[in-house]
Amino acid sequence: xxxxxxxxxxxxxxxxxxxxxxxxxxxxxxxxxxxxxxxxxxxxxxxxxxxxxxxxxxxxxxxxxxxxxxxxxxxxxxxxxxxxxxxxxxxxxxxxxxxxxxxxxxxxxxxxxxxxxxxxxxxxxxxxxxxxxxxxxxxxxxxxxxxxxxxxxxxxxxxxxxxxxxxxxxxxxxxxxxxxxxxxxxxxxxxxxxxxxxxxxxxxxxxxxxxxxxxxxxxxxxxxxxxxxxxxxxxxxxxxxxxxxxxxxxxxxxxxxxxxxxxxxxxxxxxxxxxxxxxxxxxxxxxxxxxxxxxxxxxxxxxxxxxxxxxxxxxxxxxxxxxxxxxxxxxxxxxxxxxxxxxxxxxxxxxxxxxxxxxxxxxxxxxxxxxxxxxxxxxxxxxxxxxxxxxxxxxxxxxxxxxxxxxxxxxxxxxxxxxxxxxxxxxxxxxxxxxxxxxxxxxxxxxxxxxxxxxxxxxxxxxx
Amino acid sequence: xxxxxxxxxxxxxxxxxxxxxxxxxxxxxxxxxxxxxxxxxxxxxxxxxxxxxxxxxxxxxxxxxxxxxxxxxxxxxxxxxxxxxxxxxxxxxxxxxxxxxxxxxxxxxxxxxxxxxxxxxxxxxxxxxxxxxxxxxxxxxxxxxxxxxxxxxxxxxxxxxxxxxxxxxxxxxxxxxxxxxxxxxxxxxxxxxxxxxxxxxxxxxxxxxxxxxxxxxxxxxxxxxxxxxxxxxxxxxxxxxxxxxxxxxxxxxxxxxxxxxxxxxxxxxxxxxxxxxxxxxxxxxxxxxxxxxxxxxxxxxxxxxxxxxxxxxxxxxxxxxxxxxxxxxxxxxxxxxxxxxxxxxxxxxxxxxxxxxxxxxxxxxxxxxxxxxxxxxxxxxxxxxxxxxxxxxxxxxxxxxxxxxxxxxxxxxxxxxxxxxxxxxxxxxxxxxxxxxxxxxxxxxxxxxxxxxxxxxxxxxxxxxxxxxxxxxxxxxxxxxxxxxxxxxxxxxxx
Numbered sequence: 001x002x003x004x005x006x007x008x009x010x011x012x013x014x015x016x017x018x019x020x021x022x023x024x025x026x027x028x029x030x031x032x033x034x035x036x037x038x039x040x041x042x043x044x045x046x047x048x049x050x051x052x053x054x055x056x057x058x059x060x061x062x063x064x065x066x067x068x069x070x071x072x073x074x075x076x077x078x079x080x081x082x083x084x085x086x087x088x089x090x091x092x093x094x095x096x097x098x099x100x101x102x103x104x105x106x107x108x109x110x111x112x113x114x115x116x117x118x119x120x121x122x123x124x125x126x127x128x129x130x131x132x133x134x135x136x137x138x139x140x141x142x143x144x145x146x147x148x149x150x151x152x153x154x155x156x157x158x159x160x161x162x163x164x165x166x167x168x169x170x171x172x173x174x175x176x177x178x179x180x181x182x183x184x185x186x187x188x189x190x191x192x193x194x195x196x197x198x199x200x201x202x203x204x205x206x207x208x209x210x211x212x213x214x215x216x217x218x219x220x221x222x223x224x225x226x227x228x229x230x231x232x233x234x235x236x237x238x239x240x241x242x243x244x245x246x247x248x249x250x251x252x253x254x255x256x257x258x259x260x261x262x263x264x265x266x267x268x269x270x271x272x273x274x275x276x277x278x279x280x281x282x283x284x285x286x287x288x289x290x291x292x293x294x295x296x297x298x299x300x301x302x303x304x305x306x307x308x309x310x311x312x313x314x315x316x317x318x319x320x321x322x323x324x325x326x327x328x329x330x331x332x333x334x335x336x337x338x339x340x341x342x343x344x345x346x347x348x349x350x351x352x353x354x355x356x357x358x359x360x361x362x363x364x365x366x367x368x369x370x371x372x373x374x375x376x377x378x379x380x381x382x383x384x385x386x387x388x389x390x391x392x393x394x395x396x397x398x399x400x401x402x403x404x405x406x407x408x409x410x411x412x413x414x415x416x417x418x419x420x421x422x423x424x425x426x427x428x429x430x431x432x433x434x435x436x437x438x439x440x441x442x443x444x445x446x447x448x449x450x451x452x453x454x455x456x457x458x459x460x461x462x463x464x
Numbered sequence: 465x466x467x468x469x470x471x472x473x474x475x476x477x478x479x480x481x482x483x484x485x486x487x488x489x490x491x492x493x494x495x496x497x498x499x500x501x502x503x504x505x506x507x508x509x510x511x512x513x514x515x516x517x518x519x520x521x522x523x524x525x526x527x528x529x530x531x532x533x534x535x536x537x538x539x540x541x542x543x544x545x546x547x548x549x550x551x552x553x554x555x556x557x558x559x560x561x562x563x564x565x566x567x568x569x570x571x572x573x574x575x576x577x578x579x580x581x582x583x584x585x586x587x588x589x590x591x592x593x594x595x596x597x598x599x600x601x602x603x604x605x606x607x608x609x610x611x612x613x614x615x616x617x618x619x620x621x622x623x624x625x626x627x628x629x630x631x632x633x634x635x636x637x638x639x640x641x642x643x644x645x646x647x648x649x650x651x652x653x654x655x656x657x658x659x660x661x662x663x664x665x666x667x668x669x670x671x672x673x674x675x676x677x678x679x680x681x682x683x684x685x686x687x688x689x690x691x692x693x694x695x696x697x698x699x700x701x702x703x704x705x706x707x708x709x710x711x712x713x714x715x716x717x718x719x720x721x722x723x724x725x726x727x728x729x730x731x732x733x734x735x736x737x738x739x740x741x742x743x744x745x746x747x748x749x750x751x752x753x754x755x756x757x758x759x760x761x762x763x764x765x766x767x768x769x770x771x772x773x774x775x776x777x778x779x780x781x782x783x784x785x786x787x788x789x790x791x792x793x794x795x796x797x798x799x800x801x802x803x804x805x806x807x808x809x810x811x812x813x814x815x816x817x818x819x820x821x822x823x824x825x826x827x828x829x830x831x832x833x834x835x836x837x838x839x840x841x842x843x844x845x846x847x848x849x850x851x852x853x854x855x856x857x858x859x860x861x862x863x864x865x866x867x868x869x870x871x872x873x874x875x876x877x878x879x880x881x882x883x884x885x886x887x888x889x890x891x892x893x894x895x896x897x898x899x900x901x902x903x904x905x906x907x908x909x910x911x912x913x914x915x916x917x918x919x920x921x922x923x924x925x926x927x928x929x930x931x932x933x934x935x936x937x938x939x940x941x942x943x944x945x946x947x948x949x950x951x952x953x954x955x956x957x958x959x
Contacts, residue, residue: 002817003551004824005905014831014906023823026830027723029692029849034724037819040593044814047555054808058564060579061572068569071795078491080524082561088538089531092552095749097544097885100937101877104534105748108527111478114955118514124953130605130751133795164795171767171791172612175619175651222507249513250501256511268795275561278580279570279796280605281751293951299749304947307932311474312939316947322608322645323888327654332645334608339747342527349478349523353515355488362493364502387504408573416571437493 002044066413067447069391069434070218071132071162072279073271075246075359076438078350081273085343095299095335099314100306105338106313109301112345119248119348120241120265121255122287127299127336128344132268133165135284136212136242137172138297138331139266142288143210143238144178145330146263146295150236152207156200158183158192160217161242181208190219190384190393194227201235210238213262215254216247219418219432220391221384229258238263245285246271247389249353249360255289264288273347274340283340294320297331362437363390366444370435373448379455383430391434393418396451398458400429406454412447474938475529479955482516489520514956533938534748535882541908545853545885545897546640546688548718548740550825553812556805557745565804570796574779580800581778585771587807594818595717595734596727597757601766603798610735610754611646611682611713616790617733617758617765618680618709619650624765624788627707630679634708636665638689638889640715643682652679659891663689663845665699674706684713685729686720686851688889689844690829690897700730709733709762714754717741718901719826719852722819732759741821742806753802764788769797824902825852832900832909839917844892853899855892856884862894865923869894871930872919874941878934879915 006014011023020026027035066074085091089104096102096109109127116125129135140155157166157180170180183200186193192213201208211232215223225241232239241254241262254262270282288296294317302316322329351359367390374380379397386392396403400417407414415433435444501508518526535542542549560566565580574581588600604610615633622630633647634655644654655673658666665683681703685693693699703710712726712734718741726734738744738753745751758766768789769780780797783789813821833850837843844855858869873883873896885897900909922929934940952958 001820002812003553003903004820005903006824006827010906011827014827018827018830018834020830023827026826026849027822029694030720030724031694031697034697034728036596036725036728038593038722038815041590041810041815041818044817045811047553047812050808050811051555051559053811054559054562054583057579057583058559058562061564061568061576063563063567064572064576066567066569066572068571070571072570074567074569076491076493078520080520084524084527084531086557087528087531089534089536090748091557091745092537092549093534093748094542094544094547094549094746098535098873098877098883099942100874100934100939101535101540101882102533102748103938104530104532107475107477107530107533108748110953111955113953114477114479115515117954118956121511123957124951128750130609131794134605134609134793162795164792167792168795171616171793172649175616176649177651222504225507248509250503250509251507252509253511253513275566275801276569277560277566278568278572278577278800280794280799281753281802282795282799283751290957293953300953302947303952304943304950306940306942308940310939312942314942314944314947316944316951316953319948322641324641325645326641327644327648329641329645329648332608332612332642332649333606334640334642335606335749335752337747337751338749339745340751342748345478346523346527348515349518349527350489350491350520351515352482352486352488352517353513354517355492356515357513358488358492358495361500361502362495365495365500368502389503404573405575408576411576413569413572413576437495 062411064411064413065443067415067433067435068413070416070432071268072276073434073436074276074438075271075436077273077275081343081346081350084346085339090342091339096315103313106301108342108345110303110313112341113301115345115348116285117287119245119253120287121253122265123290124293125285125287126296127301128341129284129286129298130337131280131282131284133168134172135266135286136165137169139240139264139286140169140173140178142295142297143240143264146292147209147238150207150209152209153178154208155180156183156208156211158185158212158214160185160191160219161212161214162218190221191217191223192228194224194231197231208237210240212240212242214242215251216244216389216391219384219393220388222387226258229262233260241265243267244271245269246360246363249356250364263292269344272344274343281337281340283337283344295330298333299336359437363435366437366439367392367435370444370448373444377452390436391432393430393432396429396431396455398429398455400431402458403454410450412450475526477955478516478518478526481518481522481526484517486517540880540882541904541912542882543884543898543900544882545899546715548899548901550743550901551903552743552745553809556808559808560801560804578777581771583804583807585773585778587803588771590810591736591755591757594721595757596725597734598760599763599766600755600757601770602755602803603767603793604735604754604756605794605799606750606752607715607735607737607754608642608646609793610756611642612649613756613767613790613793614711614733614735615646615650617762618711620765620790621709621762622679629676632677633679634673634681636683638687638891639682639684640688640713643713659689663687663691663848664693664695667695670699670702674702678706678708680709680711682711682713684715686716690851690854691845691848692851696729715740716851719822721822722815723822727759733762738802738806743809744802744805751799751802753799753806765790767791767793821902828900828902828904828909829853832898832913835913836916844895853897856896856898857892858894861920861923865927867923867927867930869896871933874933875919875930878936881912881915
């Protein structure tokens, strides 16, 4: 029987020991009228038969050339990474409740926390969260808890934060009396303009708990993070930096933004060694300044000693968590994203500082190459310019949904439709394109050429 | 007495293996360089970036060695109650990692995502059938997020019906800590309901607690006490009559798979822990996956997106199709890679295999239960049938020998067993919550029983063997107080 090792002799002996005639007798406390059988589920199959079906399903749609980002990024993953991460000792262990029997997982998480803190230039990181979007929601809740001085449950969230991230934050925090106030972006740069911010406040001393600063923002553009951080701190608000970890090899880390640095850094760490896999499982990281450590949600691993004075690792500050504090916990989060945190740690260990810098630089250079290629087509323009890391918006002369559908027929994931339908009377066809280190020169030319010919084709169809 | 049989050297931190002058390997692209930062200069990183510079083999060895310091299902019996540590079939992992699945961007056009969407659609159907619910959303990324989605839907339902008075969620005193924490995140006040001496909900206390302020109740069945809540139909009736809704915590679904469906018990919303019942990896603490199922009346509020199907193929339902939805819980559509593993597991088991899950999980638990009773261990609910797990209390041993449940747990580690869940539920003193799961053989259960008997004898004869345990693991018992008082969470920043 699949995954059940019992022999018929075992079964007979076990039933005799228990003192019942059949397994069915063990369910005698369940009211009879509630019992039912499973109906519309197929019968079990052999591993070979299942493998054949899944091979077919995985091949059905090919492996298209990907130029989409928007929070999920294609990067090269070292071959050794998942070989180690899926070792049974990592893959099939659980939350390290018994620290002495989980030193492997615990040390990996301590190393993960150290690496994330280093990348973001923050003092401490937690053991990870579900994903970047829910991580941003946890950062918002944390900021409201931490900034009691502001006596405000108001959060300023720029429109240049990913719309799906904004929706997730809304879903998670809306029942706790928190208001999310949208900051419009500048139409020329796609970024938040500091000189517009004071106008957003009803009166100059209007309090708010935190300002979220995305870097790079959803459109790929770089925000003036130093000015924005100082502005928020002048208003006694906390700064939540939402950042891409690969970009931090090149861009200033949140801990060093402005005069005092951001207070909380959060983001999606999928780019660090985790496959795209249709959107999950990913991993959210969350780091902060030392003074906020007791407001951090989720697991934390600390270094300590055993009773012989030998170094070891253990879960710590558990008094913040739901299994101790119950209704007064900092969050309802139960576990971290252990396997993904292991993968991120392995990625950063394999790549090292210079490896990550090479990945990031190659992303940026490849992006510039594609922008130059697209620039040669006079029908295309870049509404927010080219001050970007590895993503940018290009305005096309034809509807994006059609373009993406035609590109799909050429086996290309062409990007994300970010046309601002709701706010604009004139039709703007905006495509968000991402280029990482994985793209060859040849692929960039192929994509630029295909995009040009598809735009022409659609133009012809529409004018005929 | 404290002599360690195997002495394991400490593994240094990866940072201790680093040399700043070492250059990275072939794992980085050849183009691009450390010096060549093409981005706007005033936004460039000026602060140092500390990351380890270690050779590929040395990295690989370091993490391989660390992995060997873990107990896991693949290496040890792991009867951690309430966590369902059963075998994770390897094929589920192998197939989920196929390039056609793993390299797919979440925003890939649906015309070139039909393969994965068909898997997700079929999984929705299987989970609906297994739980007796009307609709399933796969998006919650863990059990706790499934709980959040469930309670948020209860709130959305009451808000939609303009019932602002309903401000309370009832939770049993034995519930998982996530239950009350979730209710508070959704803006509710938590009312704790006591359990009677047979492990069932105290109905009289419940009747007094229910009223027009009741938004709903959160229950696990079989409960966290390892017994089936026999009055569930009556409880459902009481709550529904008062206008409240019932939430089912799916932590213990493994015990009843194919036997009884939460939908038939009267639940309006449930979450499932796929890393438990559907055997997706626990991964050292995540990723989980917590799909939710809803009854008819909560269908409009279900989190988006969900997969639908018509003659043109599979497509996503989003906010335009479900305007009353509580919204999105993750950036994309949940932990698809985990959902895929659960789907593969469901195909392998089929409906016949699923029924055997509950059969043998229950058989193994009751066998352990009976044999431990025979060995004079005390059970918290000796007159009840064990579900897939049960609670043993070591209060006698604590009183007689001064050995706590934690001491027993640590000594078990020395014998190569991961300890059961300790000190949960909180209302049973010095307890073990033991869940063997269906994938353990009788021989392994017998060996575990013999070990517990042996440890009990040690407790009587030389209790320090327990109190100072473990002796044979990479570290001895750790100083948790020091860990909390002198926080050391980051190699690069010591407080």
